[in-house]
Amino acid sequence: MQTIPINTYNSPTVILELIYRLKVKDVMTRSLISVNLGATMRQVQHLMRSNSITGVPVVMQKRLLGIVSMDDIIQALDNGYIEDDVEKHMTRNLIVLEDDMPVSFAISYFDRYRYHRFPVLNKEKELVGMVTTRDISTRLLWEINHEIENIERMNQSTRTKNGLSNEVQTFSILKHDFENAGFASTEIKKKLKQGNAFPRTIRRAAIASYELEMNIVVHSNGGEIIAEFGPESITITSQDSGPGIPDVEKAMEQGYSTANEWIRSLGFGAGMGLPNVKSVSDEFSITSSPAGTIVVSTIYFADQEKSHMTNPHLPDVQNVAKELA
Amino acid sequence: MTVQNLGKALEYKTLVMPNPDADIINGYTSDLLSDVMGNAPEGSVLITIQGHKNSIAVASLLGMPAIILCNNRSAPDDMQLAAQKEGIAILSTGDTQFTASYRVAHLLGRV
Structure with a gap:
């Protein structure tokens, strides 16, 4: 059973309906900034800085292969391998969301895992977006209003x-x-x-x-x-x-x-x-x-x-x- | 026959049963909600494949205490929430609407 950090038994139904009705694809960011396998950790670092983002997916023809996070970059700077290819150091064990899942899933995932963002795949397993807690709160505020x-x-x-x-x-x-x-x-x-x-x-x-x-x-x-x-x-x-x-x-x-x-x-x-x-x-x-x-x-x-x-x-x-x- | 006894006799899976003692006296089988709206008798169990929230709205407006979802159709979370709120039971089965209908009719002594 998934967990959502609000009481699901007697909460106002309008809120519960919202997080079940809204799909991950309704809240996710679609404009993706990604790199392919040949990119270096340094390139990712620059991408992060110029776009103010904290995680960059690594893809090959829309297939998600891994993610380079801010933490990966810090490690690379610390240990002197910032010029290496991302292939060696990206995080490969990924937890992903599907675009058709209700937002309640995304909320429970953020509650359960320490990640700040989840990649979103469609039915064809192609990367179609990213979801952060910020995306969810912005959209929820709008819908609640x-x-x-x-x-x-x-x-x-x-x-x-x-x-x-x-x-x-x-x-x-x-x-x-x-x-x-x-x-x-x-x-x-x-x-x-x-x-x-x-x-x-x-x-x-x-x-x-x-x-x-x-x-x-x-x-x-x-x-x-x-x-x-x-x-x-x-x-x-x-x-x-x-x-x-x-x-x-x-x-x-x-x-x-x-x-x-x-x-x-x-x-x-x-x-x-x-x-x-x-x-x-x-x-x-x-x-x-x-x-x-x-x-x-x-x-x-x-x-x-x-x-x-x-x-x-x-x-x-x-x-x-x-x-x- | 109470909703609870009907569910037991049919051996269908209970998804929601907020009001087990509600009385079922008749049945109506249709997947068109307008058809249900226009023709279903009060106190009927609705036998259908329409697994969504609007079926609950119709059942509630007509005073139908239970819905049987056939062909293993699933009831989305929002439908189950609505059913709970409106006091309507949802049973689920792999039976077709035809099979469910004659079994219900038999149990209600309407054959």
């Missing part, structure tokens, strides 16, 4: 009042953000549950909001989901900033999809999204132009449901719910 921005934005729009009436929640959805996909629908579901809506209504609203949310993630340039909790109904509006649906009628047909292979491999793009939304909505509308698409789905609360929502302690609610379902 980005996540906090998202959280702050969501907090602003989900600040709660008592009861459901006339409350509006707005969620920003980013293009291709599969990681956070489902957040808006989960929040809407939670809200309806708190408001004592019936399971059937919650399920319908969850389906509509999830499909609309996924549509923004998969197909649009980004947009938002707006949930309006009225006394009579819940209305879920999805609006995005383009590129629009060329043929709305076709998009409403079951099985029609423009999703690519990658998106299909994630289980989306079955061509059922919009038909699903329509089938759970009491009212449904869609308008689309290259400037953006707006879908509005409204689901009415049943009469018994409304009284249940205002007075959740009424008896026999379970049976009513069953009858409705």
Whole structure:
């Protein structure tokens, strides 16, 4: 089991997700300064000084053969072999990372070994980059900042009042953000549950909001989901900033999809999204132009449901719910 | 049937089981999450090869207490974390979706 120097059991999941989601290739330095076998230790010393680096990989046609570290250079100066070829004195026992590994691996490697940098190889075992702790901390800071921005934005729009009436929640959805996909629908579901809506209504609203949310993630340039909790109904509006649906009628047909292979491999793009939304909505509308698409789905609360929502302690609610379902 | 008993009876590998007493009353087999979203009954176990986090989101929204990953598909760490958080079990098997489906149907008395 790898070790990461933070508690992985109850740390904020956003941080854990980050270090699992980010790959080594996302943080590594790609501009490599390397030498080949014929170089001398002296040449490496000059390279280090002029580029302010502390380790230089030795390669032959992208194959990593060794690394000359600052320590190797100091030894060479001390013992008078600084003019020798690197081949004789480079460190050959190397620990490497693969570019597809999660950053959590890199972090645990730095924790476990004394090295200051790790060479990164791709699947073909070619040297494609180097990772230092500095690379990781810089990128993590950037990502954490980005996540906090998202959280702050969501907090602003989900600040709660008592009861459901006339409350509006707005969620920003980013293009291709599969990681956070489902957040808006989960929040809407939670809200309806708190408001004592019936399971059937919650399920319908969850389906509509999830499909609309996924549509923004998969197909649009980004947009938002707006949930309006009225006394009579819940209305879920999805609006995005383009590129629009060329043929709305076709998009409403079951099985029609423009999703690519990658998106299909994630289980989306079955061509059922919009038909699903329509089938759970009491009212449904869609308008689309290259400037953006707006879908509005409204689901009415049943009469018994409304009284249940205002007075959740009424008896026999379970049976009513069953009858409705 | 509880998730725990289902896992035991099938002898599938348990990857995550935060809520062993959750009740399974039905099953749904699909790899298309939109199809699952539109059609899966509540209280179902989801039988699929979609080993990623979005499957957990769908299961959670629909009130599905467990996912069976077929064909030895692996569950990435972020998926397991999400499952733990949402209280959804993940079982893993080398069985195909077809085999897993009829075995589950048999155990639930739906054949």
